[in-house]
Amino acid sequence: MKWRKLNRIIHRDLGYFFFGMTVIYALSGIALNHIDDWDPSYIIRNEQIEVNDLPGEQSKINKKKAKEIASRFVGEDDFKNYYFPQPGQLKIFVEDGSIVLNMKTGRGTLETSTKRPVFFEVNYLHYNPKNLWTWFSDIYAVSLILIAVSGLFILRGRQGITGRGAWLTAAGVIVPLLFLLFYL
Numbered sequence: 001m002k003w004r005k006l007n008r009i010i011h012r013d014l015g016y017f018f019f020g021m022t023v024i025y026a027l028s029g030i031a032l033n034h035i036d037d038w039d040p041s042y043i044i045r046n047e048q049i050e051v052n053d054l055p056g057e058q059s060k061i062n063k064k065k066a067k068e069i070a071s072r073f074v075g076e077d078d079f080k081n082y083y084f085p086q087p088g089q090l091k092i093f094v095e096d097g098s099i100v101l102n103m104k105t106g107r108g109t110l111e112t113s114t115k116r117p118v119f120f121e122v123n124y125l126h127y128n129p130k131n132l133w134t135w136f137s138d139i140y141a142v143s144l145i146l147i148a149v150s151g152l153f154i155l156r157g158r159q160g161i162t163g164r165g166a167w168l169t170a171a172g173v174i175v176p177l178l179f180l181l182f183y184l
Contacts, residue, residue, distance in 0.1 A: 004153065011150035014143045021140045028126035031119050041120045042113040049073060049099070054106040058084050066092050070099060073110050 031040030051069055055061055066082035070092045078095035085091050085100075092099040094112075101108035128134055152161045152169060159165065 004156075007150045007153050011147060011154060014147050014150075018140055018143055018147070021137075022144075024122045024125055025140075027119065028122040031123060032126065039113075039116070041116055041123045043116050045112050045114075047110045047112075049101075049108055049110050051101060051106040051108070054090075054101060054103060056103055058087075058090075058103065061090060066090070069101075070094050073099060074112075 028040070034040070051072070054069070055065070061082070063082065067076075067079040069090075070079045070082075074094045074097070080093040080095065082090065082092045088103045090099075090101045090103055090108075092101075096114065097110065097112035099108060099110050125133065128137060152165065154160075155165060157163060161169065
């Protein structure tokens, strides 16, 4: 078998096999690039709330009362715990969120979070959850190198690595180096 034919087979088959991994890492990479703009794994919602009959004193709030307050805004079984982070403030932990109330005014915030569809799962995998996944990710990384190198030799002549491809490859190496020089 000629080396060019073997090169095409390696490039093609690795590209097909790792299609899913490439999409996973591309999506999670985009999400993680913008982590300062949004939470890539969760949708956080804040809602202003008010409790009109909130006792003004901490001593009048026990677990039963905190649970009753929480049940007004979330499911009855969603209550987890409560505490007073500072004088005059009540914080109630609920499933996937929390309630923070001003004891004097009864006003506060209900914060809830839900998993962001698709992005939660791809970010979970991107963060490398288990040992077997580490091995698979390493194999993928090596395969990306093979895909990149084999791709250089797919075309021949003016369109290949000895012609137009050389210029594009050089540009593709120079651009990250320029960013590296700029940021360091």
